[in-house]
Amino acid sequence: MSIDTTPKMSWWNRLAHPGQFVILTKPLILPLTALTALLFAAGLWFAFFNSPADYQMGDTVRIMYVHVPTAWLSQFVYATMAVSAIGSLVWRHPMADVSMKTAAPLGAAFTAMALFTGSLWGRPTWGTFWEWDGRMTSTLVLLFIYLGIVALWRAFDDQLRAARVVAVFTLVGAVNIPIIKFSVDWWSTLHQPASVFRPDGPTMHGSILTPLFVMFFAFTFLFITLQLTAIHTEVRRRRITTLERRAARGETR
């Protein structure tokens, strides 16, 4: 009879170990993918077949169902990165590094989509593709911050050092984003032409809220799925780097 002496990890420690994290979260990918696909199917059906045109904006209100979720994600992804940055700086949590890195290009993509749909929504309702109003301008600045973060990641060879430096910038950005938002709002009210449509005008009808909520969850779950997959890929990529280094040194395992 032998006593089992292999160390047992708590779930928290397992989350902190990259290999264990992959094993632990791998079974989640498939259900998440299925849920996301289902939500998108339902959301699109609601958006095009089961929701009325707005009495004021007409059918262009349907752009809202892709615009609002992407705009929400542009901020939610940054919040994810900021929380990861804290985890990386305070606890040196290895998965926080990885999650911070994989979230940045996703956030940039969702922000770009929010700007794209926003300008296509703006053309019929405001009569212009681009309006230097507070929301659009601060979203544009947010996109630049995302792209700066991606560029900073790529500038480092050593990803462990990169993680800590990027975490500092991410947190500085997190403190600064509200200030940017405030300053841009102040600036745009100063220069605002009088004819701009205020989107808080019409009260939302329930039949518009249903597709909005479904799409909102569809996009959020899509982000979670993509983020998790990208984290697994990044963990494997780091393992590859280790193995390649080892091979280059001529070692055999």
Added chain:
Amino acid sequence: MIGLGEHAEFIISAYMGVFLGLGALIGWTVFSARATKRRLAELGDTRSDA
């Protein structure tokens, strides 16, 4: 399919653009996941986590 009114081209291009973007994002994620898995197999990784 319902008629999309006078601004149909804006609605369609917004959805097209977003879904092209999402497609690219998903494609890129899946592609890099496959590529790293393949490389890891090539290197003969014996760990079970991959």
Added chain:
Amino acid sequence: MSGFVSVLRREVNLSLRGGGEMLTLVLFFVIVGAIVPFAVGPDKVLLARIAPGIVWIAAFLAMLMGLEKLFGPDRADGTLGLYRLADTPLSAVVAAKVIAHWLTTALPLILASPIFALLLSMDLPTFWRTLVSLLIGTPALAGFGALGAALTVATRHGGLIAPILIAPLSVPVLIFGVGAISASGGPGQTGVATLLLAALSLMVVALTPFAAALAIDWGED
């Protein structure tokens, strides 16, 4: 404290000794302003209207120029490593460098700004507001600049990335800086902008040395 003062003195002395660089920077600042009329035409009314923006853009660009020499040479010759081990906290060293950076880049620009007033046909009240706005706002640019330089000091081509990181952060500085000069916002707005600019500048100068020191410290190892 003595460490802080000696770093400050060292930085200023180094810049003064290579005095050519400071003059080049001022020349760059003036040339950016002087080239605008060639692009938009010598319309005096238009130039006077966009002068605040031109001054701030020129100052912003000129302050990006000197960033690479903020930490780069010190890292190359190992001084930065010694600063990390020194008794004086790294954030105090960075703060001294921010102040020295401001003294040797921003202050010469501000002294050169009367040339702008002439070239862009500003009236006297606008010029005074420009002077105040630059004096209050450029410390914030120096702080953000030091942060950008610190974040990229350990990278291979940091000189290209630092401006990309700094520009979005500097948006509020530019907005309130220009807002403190131009009277287009109606009565009272320039005063509000000046106060907001001062608040922002104080906050940035107080906090960025700590963030920059963290970035330097953790970017090494």
